[in-house]
């Protein structure tokens with residue numbers, strides 16, 4: 022055997038290093054370090070020492086008859102006690118090993134002193150080889166021993182029990198011990214007393230088996246030692262951690278503990294990559310105490326409340342369940358659902374009542390804050406004159422489109438191949454004196470719709486009046502809408518080329534509407550034009566430029582661009598395409614834009630001639646590509662520098678849109694006119710009146726305007742004849758006006774808008790009622806005692822004549838339900854033509870009391886036989902409403 026280090030030898034022998042070193046010291050050897058080399062000579066010395074140590078036990082007789090002794094001892098296994106710490110059932114196996122000491126010794130007895138070194142080598146090598154044998158052999162051996170014991174038939178004292186490590190050592194020692202060598206030391210006398218050995222010769226097979234068992238035992242012992250050491254180390258770590266851990270109350274100290282832990286780990290050995298660290302909480306839980314503690318005082322949150330907030334969002338901000346918020350709202354007398362928006366004031370009361378701190382936040386504040394971040398430090402740019410933005414309005418067929426087309430073709434598309442221009446919703450005309458931008462969506466509906474969305478884009482309105490036709494209802498509407506928006510008017514007297522054109526008459530008519538020509542001493546420019554032959558078009562453009570100068574329209578030409586989206590669409594090949602009108606600054610390709618709640622980088626930019634351009638300045642309409650979606654017409658756009666905030670702002674706007682849908686619209690209400698007046702908010706009540714005939718319009722308008730007092734002025738924004746359409750609803754919305762329908766009704770589109778925007782619409786059929794209600798509203802007498810509620814609508818599809826009932830209208834119920842004993846009105850083109858009672862209501866041949874939406878029925882109207890297909894029958898009920906004050 023070659024020389025080995027102390028450590029290697031200790032491992033081979035299977036005893037702890039420290040112990041082995043001790044033994045080396047006792048043997049008087051110089052090696053003190055695990056890496057010291059033990060020479061053959063030293064090994065012999067060590068063995069001699071060990072032999073001497075064990076020599077206290079007198080087993081010389083055994084040695085002289087080794088085989089017999091071994092056999093007898095091996096039968097006493099079951100009485101042994103464990104000497105292998107921490108190895109559970111294997112403890113029994115360890116006991117058995119002690120017998121083998123005798124076997125070894127007996128075997129060793131045949132060897133002589135000259136063979137010591139060689140024998141030792143063999144024993145050690147054998148031990149090494151047999152370290153990992155199966156425990157099954159051990160079991161087998163025990164059974165065999167039990168059998169032998171039964172055969173022996175008598176009890177003998179147990180041999181001395183020695184710890185496994187010592188036994189192994191002894192094995193090595195005794196294998197080279199001369200016959201006179203002493204037996205191993207009996208460490209546990211009580212066990213030794215029980216064991217006695219009856220000498221009996223061993224067969225060769227038995228001897229081999231005993232050897233095998235011995236080796237197994239050695240392996241088991243070494244494993245047990247390892248396990249024990251690991252358990253001890255673990256125990257120590259735990260103990261140390263427990264000592265280090267001091268229970269904390271606040272998160273700050275928790276963190277401190279964590280960091281100190283981490284620091285400690287860092288200072289010691291570095292955790293190996295890939296090795297899973299034991300989670301902190303497991304360790305803390307083992308300490309018997311959870312590190313998180315219930316807060317001792319209620320947490321007070323700072324709750325930021327926007328102008329409206331959805332119940333579930335409010336609950337989330339206070340870290341409570343929505344049901345809790347709903348419960349508190351109930352206590353405040355407010356019934357709400359989880360998705361309902363509540364106003365800021367209510368939310369503040371609720372938040373404070375729940376013990377939190379409410380911080381009122383205006384949406385504008387928030388947006389301004391974010392916008393400031395988006396825009397960065399924008400230098401104040403010098404304002405320069407800019408082109409006016411013009412909208413053309415007028416009555417049907419008076420030539421709006423022709424005028425726009427003529428200007429575009431002659432002034433914009435000049436020089437274009439084939440004269441084909443792309444329609445992008447707006448175009449700019451350049452002259453020597455300046456430019457003019459035309460919005461290419463004629464009519465007051467588009468104009469008012471943009472206004473209703475809060476976009477005040479138009480600088481000047483051209484009202485087109487056909488000189489051969491004169492002022493018509495939509496001419497009046499156009500004028501009213503322009504006035505409501507406070508936008509100056511220029512009148513284009515069109516079709517001047519026609520022989521029957523009579524511009525003077527038209528001028529007179531307009532003068533009666535307070536649109537007085539400059540040449541008559543008024544302030545409105547009148548131009549005689551022909552959209553067909555081009556007469557007066559240049560003058561018209563000149564007039565626009567002059568008007569722009571009067572208005573002193575200016576905008577910064579440099580700097581960050583902002584403006585309004587005038588239309589957008591989704592193009593199959595190009596994605597979202599938006600036409601925007603730049604109001605300020607210069608917009609460049611590649612810049613990042615936020616538009617409404619859409620955003621993106623401008624991939625490409627085109628002018629009205631579909632020319633790709635790199636940049637554009639104020640009042641220029643451009644088409645941009647690259648937005649995330651299609652913004653709404655009227656949405657504001659601006660260039661942003663920071664994509665992150667742009668995205669957040671876009672998300673915020675989207676949220677706001679959502680909550681404003683839930684929230685009560687801010688449209689004006691007749692009911693709260695008085696309260697707003699007293700709050701000093703308004704001194705004007707705007708009304709939009711639609712009536713069945715001109716006579717009632719005039720009567721109603723005069724009566725209502727006449728109600729004006731020193732404190733409040735009733736202002737008729739617009740009055741017209743006919744049903745209430747989308748334009749009327751938009752006008753009411755844009756002007757915060759109340760809609761009054763006198764013997765007229767709103768059409769389906771208008772009804773939808775009115776419902777969506779919560780516009781205050783009132784239907785009357787008696788002028789006095791309308792006057793009385795407005796009077797009461799402005800004098801604080803809120804809510805009438807009796808209100809009318811429309812419960813159903815049926816459309817007349819056919820009319821049958823019956824000798825018994827007269828005219829029977831075959832109807833389809835299109836909304837709500839029709840009930841026999843409720844009052845009805847007959848409407849033709851949304852105008853009330855009759856009010857009365859139902860005489861009969863039938864489904865097929867049966868009389869019925871009620872017919873629901875989607876069903877057909879026959880309706881007979883009492884004392885009225887003039888029903889025609891296309892008429893509508895409105896069923897309503899009068900309900901009593903309690904006075905609120």
Ligand SMILES: Nc1nc2c(ncn2[C@@H]2O[C@H](COP(=O)(O)OP(=O)(O)OP(=O)(O)O)[C@@H](O)[C@H]2O)c(=O)[nH]1
Pocket residue numbers: 415416417418419420421422423424463515516517518519550551552553554
């Ligand atoms: N003689 C003559 N005809 C014109 C003139 N301007 C328009 N027209 C004709 O008038 C008709 C109506 O013109 P449009 O431009 O469609 O009128 P509009 O106001 O846009 O009509 P809507 O789009 O229906 O509201 C067309 O047949 C035009 O050719 C003009 O200056 N002279």
